[in-house]
Amino acid sequence: MATRRDCLKFSVAAALAAALPSGRLFAESGAGPVLTRAIPSSGERVPLVGLGSSATFSQVARSEDVSALREVLQALVDGGGTVFDTAPSYGASEEVAGTIARELGLTDKLFWATKVNVVGRGEDKADPAKAREQIENSFKLIGKDTLDLVQVHNLADIPTQLGILNEYKAEGRIRYVGVTSTSKPAYPRLIEAMRNEDIDFIGVDYAVDNRDVEETILPLALERKIGVLVYVPFGRTRLWNRIGDRPLPEWAAEFDATSWAQFMIKFVAAHPAVTCVTPATSRARNMADNLGAARGRLPDEAQRRRMVEFIEALPAAEG
Template identity: 85%
Template structure:
C-alpha cells in the first residue's frame, strides 16, 4: 500500500517542477483561510486536527510524545480546531494533558462528543451521559467546551436535550450531531430540520460526495456549521492515488501535495466550516494546514478534480 510519505514526496516534486520561476505560491506562514460559524459569525480556520485513526493509535501507545509536536504544529501554523471523542481511546485524555504542557489549552477550539448508548441498544442513560460529559471537561481541562456533538446520532432526544441544558448554562458554546454512515443520513437530515443544532459532523471526500446532494445544501439553508471527517477516506484515497505525481494543474489552486489536493476539494465547498483530518505526524499537520492557504478550487476545478479521482482504479479491499 502506498503511504502518505511516498505520495508527499512525489507530489511535492511535481509541484516544484510545474511552478514557474516567478509564480507566487502561498507562503507557509500566510494566515489560514477562515470561515464563519453560521449560527454566530465566529470564524474558524478552514483546516484543523482530528484525533481518530493514527492519532488515536499513538495516543494508546506508551510514548505519545509525537502528538505533542502535532498539536504544536497545529497552533504554530495558525490552526485552532481540535476534534476528539471519548470513544477515540486515549485521544481526549492525552490531548488534554499535552495541551496543558504546551500552554495552548485556551488557544484551541475543542470539539468533542457524547454517546453512552450501549452497543446494540437505542437508549442513553441520562446520568451516564452527564458523567461522560463531565469527564470530558475534566480531561480537556476547561470549564467551558466549545462544541459537543451527539456521536453517531445516538439517542438524539435524550443526549441533545442534555447538551442544550449545558449550552443554556454557558458550559458548552455550540451543540451538534455527527454521522459518517450513509444509511443514517435520513436521520441526520431530520435532526438538521429540527433547528436545535449549531453543527453537524459528516464524512466527505473527493471520492465520497453523497453529502453534496442534500446535506450540505440543507446546512447552508439552516445555517448549520459543518465539520468534515474522513477527507482522505481513511487510507482509501492514498491507495487509489498510489505513486502518481500530483497533476500540474493542481498549481492553479495552490495545491502542493496530494493531501492539499484532497483537502482543498472539501474545504472549497461553501457549506464546510472546517476539515479535521487526523494525523500523528507534525510534518503531515503542517502539510494539511497548507490546504487552508492560497487559492481554493472553483466549481469547474472541483469537477475536474472529482473526475480525475473517479477515473482512477478503486482501492483494493
C-alpha cells in the same frame, strides 16, 4: 499498498516540512494567512483546516510514547490552526491531548470539539446520568470550564443526549452543540435532525470520491445555517491507495495545492457549507502539510469537477 508517506515524496510541501520545524515552515514558506470560515449560528470565524484525533492519532495516544502528538498539536497552533476534534470513544485521544495541551500552554488556544454517546451496542436509549458523567469527564480531561463544541456522536438517542447538551449550553458551559454521522444508511436520520433540532454543527464524512452529502445534507446546512465539520477527507486510507505513487497533476497549482493531501482537503474545503476540515494525523509534517490546504486559492466549481474526473479515472483501490 501506497501510503501518505509514499505520496508525500512528490510534494514540495513535504520537502519543506522535513527541513523546517513547524513554526518556521509557515513563516518561511511565504504561504500567506490561514483561510477561515464563519460559524453560521454566531459569525465566529475558525480556521478552515483543523485536526482530528481518531485513526493514527488515537493509535499513538494508546502507546507509551506520545511525543509525536505533542509535536502535532504544536504544529497545529504554530500553523494557525485551532480546531481540534476528539471523542471519548477515540481511546486515550481526549485525555492525552488535554494533558499535552496543558503542558504546552495550548489549552485556551484550541477550539475543542468533542462528543457524547453512552448508548451501548444493541441499545437505543441513553442513561441521562451516564451521559452527564461522560460530559463532565470531558471537561476534566480537557481542562476547561467551557467547551467549544459537543456533539451527539453517531446520532445516538438525540432526544436525551442533545437535550442534555442544550441544558449545558443554556448554562453557558457549552458554546455550540451538534450531531454527527459518518454512516450513509443513517443520513436520513441526520437530515431529520438538521430539519427539526436546534443545532449549531453537524459532523459528516466527505471526500472527492465520497460526495453523497452534496445532494441534500450540505445544501440543507446552508439553508439552516448549520456549521459543518468534515471528517475523513482522505477516505481513511482509501484515496491514498487509489492515488498510489502518481505525481500531483501540474494543474493543481492553479488552486495552490502542492501535495495530494492539500488536493483532497481543498476539494472539500471549497464547498461553501464546510466550516472546517479535520483530518487526523500523528505526524507534525503531515499537520503542516494539511494546513497548507487552508492557504492560497481554493478550487472553483470547474476545477472541482476536474478533480472528480481525475480521481474517478483512477482504478478503484482494492478492498
